[in-house]
Amino acid sequence: xxxxxxxxxxxxxxxxxxxxxxxxxxxxxxxxxxxxxxxxxxxxxxxxxxxxxxxxxxxxxxxxxxxxxxxxxxxxxxxxxxxxxxxxxxxxxxxxxxxxxxxxxxxxxxxxxxxxxxxxxxxxxxxxxxxxxxxxxxxxxxxxxxxxxxxxxxxxxxxxxxxxxxxxxxxxxxxxxxxxxxxxxxxxxxxxxxxxxxx
Amino acid sequence: xxxxxxxxxxxxxxxxxxxxxxxxxxxxxxxxxxxxxxxxxxxxxxxxxxxxxxxxxxxxxxxxxxxxxxxxxxxxxxxxxxxxxxxxxxxxxxxxxxxxxxxxxxxxxxxxxxxxxxxxxxxxxxxxxxxxxxxxxxxxxxxxxxxxxxxxxxxxxxxxxxxxxxxxxxxxxxxxxxxxxxxxxxxxxxxxxxxxxxxxxxxxxxxxxxxxxxxxxxxxxxxxxxxxxxxxxxxxxxxxxxxxxxxxxxxxxxxxxxxxxxxxxxxxxxxxxxxxxxxxxxxxxxxxxxxxxxxxxxxxxxxxxxxxxxxxxxxxxxxxxxxxxxxxxxxxxxxxxxxxxxxxxxxxxxxxxxxxxxxxxxxxxxxxx
Numbered sequence: 001x002x003x004x005x006x007x008x009x010x011x012x013x014x015x016x017x018x019x020x021x022x023x024x025x026x027x028x029x030x031x032x033x034x035x036x037x038x039x040x041x042x043x044x045x046x047x048x049x050x051x052x053x054x055x056x057x058x059x060x061x062x063x064x065x066x067x068x069x070x071x072x073x074x075x076x077x078x079x080x081x082x083x084x085x086x087x088x089x090x091x092x093x094x095x096x097x098x099x100x101x102x103x104x105x106x107x108x109x110x111x112x113x114x115x116x117x118x119x120x121x122x123x124x125x126x127x128x129x130x131x132x133x134x135x136x137x138x139x140x141x142x143x144x145x146x147x148x149x150x151x152x153x154x155x156x157x158x159x160x161x162x163x164x165x166x167x168x169x170x171x172x173x174x175x176x177x178x179x180x181x182x183x184x185x186x187x188x189x190x191x192x193x194x195x196x197x198x199x
Numbered sequence: 200x201x202x203x204x205x206x207x208x209x210x211x212x213x214x215x216x217x218x219x220x221x222x223x224x225x226x227x228x229x230x231x232x233x234x235x236x237x238x239x240x241x242x243x244x245x246x247x248x249x250x251x252x253x254x255x256x257x258x259x260x261x262x263x264x265x266x267x268x269x270x271x272x273x274x275x276x277x278x279x280x281x282x283x284x285x286x287x288x289x290x291x292x293x294x295x296x297x298x299x300x301x302x303x304x305x306x307x308x309x310x311x312x313x314x315x316x317x318x319x320x321x322x323x324x325x326x327x328x329x330x331x332x333x334x335x336x337x338x339x340x341x342x343x344x345x346x347x348x349x350x351x352x353x354x355x356x357x358x359x360x361x362x363x364x365x366x367x368x369x370x371x372x373x374x375x376x377x378x379x380x381x382x383x384x385x386x387x388x389x390x391x392x393x394x395x396x397x398x399x400x401x402x403x404x405x406x407x408x409x410x411x412x413x414x415x416x417x418x419x420x421x422x423x424x425x426x427x428x429x430x431x432x433x434x435x436x437x438x439x440x441x442x443x444x445x446x447x448x449x450x451x452x453x454x455x456x457x458x459x460x461x462x463x464x465x466x467x468x469x470x471x472x473x474x475x476x477x478x479x480x481x482x483x484x485x486x487x488x489x490x491x492x493x494x495x496x497x498x499x500x501x502x503x504x505x506x507x508x509x510x511x512x513x514x515x516x517x518x519x520x521x522x523x524x525x526x527x528x529x530x531x532x533x534x535x536x537x538x539x540x541x542x543x544x545x546x547x548x549x550x551x552x553x554x555x556x557x558x559x560x561x562x563x564x565x566x567x568x
Contacts, residue, residue, distance in 0.1 A: 040209075040243040092471070097215050105222045112232075113239045135245075149210070150245055156212075174210075175203045181241055 012069040023063075026072055027056050033073075034080050041084040041110050042093050055079040081114050088114075134181050141165075142180075145173035205235055209242045298355050298512070302336070305348030305382060312336075312360075322348075328365070328382050335361035342383045351379045354396070357512030359488070366390060367403035368410065371489040374509040375431065384408070397429045399489045402444075412439075413451075417468045417475070421446045427485045433505075437468040440485040448475055487530065494530040500545075503527060511538045512558065519551050519564045 015022035034055050039048035055076045059066070066075055087093050088107050095103040138146060144163065148154045149170075154162075160170045204221045207213040213221065225232045302310040310320070312333055320329040320336075329338040336352075354360045354372045362370040365383045368390075372378055376396025384390050390410040402410045402424050412419040414430035414437045424444025430437040439448055441460050448466040449457035450473065458475045460466045465480045487494040493506055500522050504515040510533055517523055527548065531541055538560065542553055553562045 037243050040239070097218065099215065099219065102215065102218055102222060105226075106218075109222075109225065109235065109239075113236050113243070116236050117240055117244070171203070174206055178206050178238060178241070181245075 009069055012072070016063055016066070018063070023060055026059070030073060030076050031056060034076050037077065038080050038084055041114060042087055043096060044094055047087070051080060051083050054083070077117070081117060085111060085114050135177075138177055138180060142173045142177050145170055146177040149174055205238050209239060298357070300355065300358055300360055301353045303351040303353070305350065322382065335363070337363040338365040338383065340365050340383045341386050343386060345385075347385045348382045349379050350382050351377060353377045355512065356509050359491075364390075364392075364403075366405060366408070366410075369401040371399040373397035373399075373488055374512070394428055394430055396431055397427070397488070399425075399427045399486060401425045414468075416452070416470060417448050417450055418454075419446050419448050419466075427482075429485075431505075431509075435470045437470075438465055439467075440465045440480055440482055442482045442486065450475070491533045492530055493533060495527050497526045497528055499523075500525045500527065503545075507538060507541060513538055514559045515562065516559065517562045519562050521564065522549055522551050522562065525549050 011022040011025050015026060031052050034052040035045070035048045038051045039045050042048050042051065058079055059072065059075055062075070066072055088110055093107065096106065097103050135143060135146060141163075145159055148159045148162070149156070156167055156170045156174075160167045163170070204213070204217065204224075208218055208221055221235075225235050300312045302312070304310060304320075306323075310331070312331065318331045319327050320331055322328050326340070328340055329336055342348075352360065352362065352372065354374060354376045356375045358374055360372045362372060362378070362380075364370065364380055370378065370380075370392075373396060376394070376398060378396075378398060379393040381391070388408065390405070390408050391413060392411070393413045395414070398412075400410075400412065400421075402421050410421045412421075412428050414428065415432070417437050419426075419428060419439050421444060424446055425442040426444070426446055427440045427442070428437070429439070437448075439446060439460075441462050441464055443462055445459060445461060446466075447457055447459045448468060450468070453473075456473070456475060458466050458477055460477050463479055463482055464477050465485070466475055466477050468475050481496070484494050484496055493510060495503060500517070501524075504517060507513065508515055525548075527545060529544070531544075539555070542560070542562075545551075546553075550565050551562055552565055553560055
């Protein structure tokens with residue numbers, strides 16, 4: 001996937017043997033990811049943080065059952081996914097809207113979204129690769145906006161100021177980025193679809 | 200068009216109306232729904248994934264053993280703490296701007312406790328209802344039920360206060376606490392008081408007039424007894440520890456959900472699960488604050504910071520995730536210790552850095568390079 005592969009592979013092997021140093025590395029690598037993923041469904045950053053910590057603790061306890069380096073994130077995301085589903089199903093997620101129908105609808109949609117993500121090892125790795133490629137393929141300005149927004153967590157207004165463009169332009173870039181990504185991903189998902197159903 | 204709406208929704212910038220519109224579209228068309236699911240999935244999976252950073256940052260730096268060991272400890276401690284602690288980084292909402300103890304009378308007028316000497320409080324009929332001291336207030340007398348007037352006493356962070364209600368009940372109020380109670384209790388009926396925060400009650404025996412402490416979600420009914428109630432609004436629990444007598448805790452919305460406890464037991468209302476659980480405790484631990492002491496017994500650091508914030512009227516921002524999950528045991532005499540003393544003591548056990556700017560203390564990890 002990147003230059004770190006062989007280095008990470010070594011760490012993975014140490015991690016399997018119970019090396020805390022290696023665990024720390026994976027902890028640092030995935031904590032924010034899992035938290036950021038979960039917060040999209042539980043809407044509470046503390047809850048999401050707890051969830052990520054639980055997932056990583058669980059990983060350590062079950063390190064022997066993780067078979068490959070890509071299995072780590074599949075393991076973590078799978079854990080987060082089922083935890084999120086549980087929280088939603090047991091109404092532990094805070095209501096966001098005044099209108100209860102909207103809250104209900106949002107829960108249903110989130111359940112569908114979560115169920116649509118199959119975290120088998122292949123998909124995640126593939127998905128990440130495709131996302132990375134797609135982002136790299138974005139037009140430079142659009143890419144910059146997307147990165148600032150998603151990975152640096154900046155507000156539209158901040159981005160507009162930094163890049164000396166209008167707020168509208170930032171929004172337009174974001175829309176464009178998502179459109180491109182959606183197309184790429186749909187193609188990919190389509191491919192998976194055919195692979196699964198032709199076998 | 201739709202992806203714009205979806206994007207706005209995903210970045211939490213859509214109004215309720217816009218969300219409603221979006222959801223209607225999703226309901227109306229399977230195609231939109233598929234699009235939405237794909238976008239949300241992408242969004243969630245790419246959230247902060249990094250690796251796409253504009254600058255090339257160091258991906259890893261191997262940390263010295265020391266901090267790694269702590270990480271591991273962290274993981275181990277977590278096992279115990281999960282579920283108990285909603286993370287620490289709460290910034291408390293302080294409802295009262297005032298740093299003084301304030302008494303709000305039945306007519307809405309305010310009294311302060313700044314005078315050195317004792318004064319008396321007189322009602323509108325010219326009758327004396329209470330004697331006021333700098334650190335306590337004593338009420339007396341009874342009135343007809345329909346004439347019951349309520350007083351509200353608010354104790355800010357950094358202060359504690361004592362109160363003797365008109366029936367002879369003694370109440371100690373901890374920092375950051377508000378109690379609403381009758382200026383004079385009625386001749387008939389129950390003795391109702393309303394608590395936010397923490398208080399220790401030594402209730403005057405009076406079988407005909409049950410004494411009820413109301414908190415947000417549960418009521419605690421007693422006959423004559425000594426007990427502590429902890430009902431801070433930022434906590435998701437209300438707990439009551441019984442020293443003497445018997446008390447009954449019931450959920451307000453569902454009075455059938457009720458638990459009777461005996462001395463040395465603690466009842467804890469868990470707001471999220473709507474359950475009341477009981478356990479046996481060392482009551483001196485929960486009374487300690489009334490004697491000007493803070494006692495920790497395997498207490499999570501997050502809880503300790505809350506207690507320090509209330510006791511010393513400071514704000515603590517903890518950016519040290521390892522510390523957040525540590526537990527500590529010990530006791531502190533409030534009058535003899537400063538916040539710095541306490542932090543130095545804790546540092547001794549688990550090293551961390553901190554800085555103090557006015558009343559805000561920021562705790563940070565020690566970085567090894």
